[in-house]
Amino acid sequence: MPGYLEVLIILFVALLLFGNRLPNVARSLAQGIVEFRKGLKGEPENQEEKKALPPAGGQQAHGIPQGTQGGANAQGSQPPPPAQQQDPS
Template sequence: MFGLGWQELLLILIVLLILFGGKRLPELARGLGSGIKEFKKALREDETTSQNEKPKEIEQKTEKKD
């Protein structure tokens, strides 16, 4: 995982706990999780859209040649 050991992850967690507190940390994690979920959803939608448009582009190019 990005070359981080357990000591580094523990240090990052402690720093986050000090900065944001115990009550705010779960809210931040939830927000980060939902942001990642939305990003992946947008990527999937973009892939399906681009796959659907490729055959249309090929058809248009062949029609222009005729």
């Protein structure tokens, strides 16, 4: 079993080799833990997205008059008629 001095030397060499990357690794690890905890709780990823969603109950979207919302009966929802082909002769 390695002694304390050997472990300290190995940690020091690892710090010299990977010292520049350690802050990025720690940041990524912390973000992963936070996302995992949010996933366990079932919270939405962004609270602003939750607030931006319109409440259910038949309210119309802002800026669209009530009679012009799209649907199956709206004009322009039908595809254009097929184009007529001409003979190349």
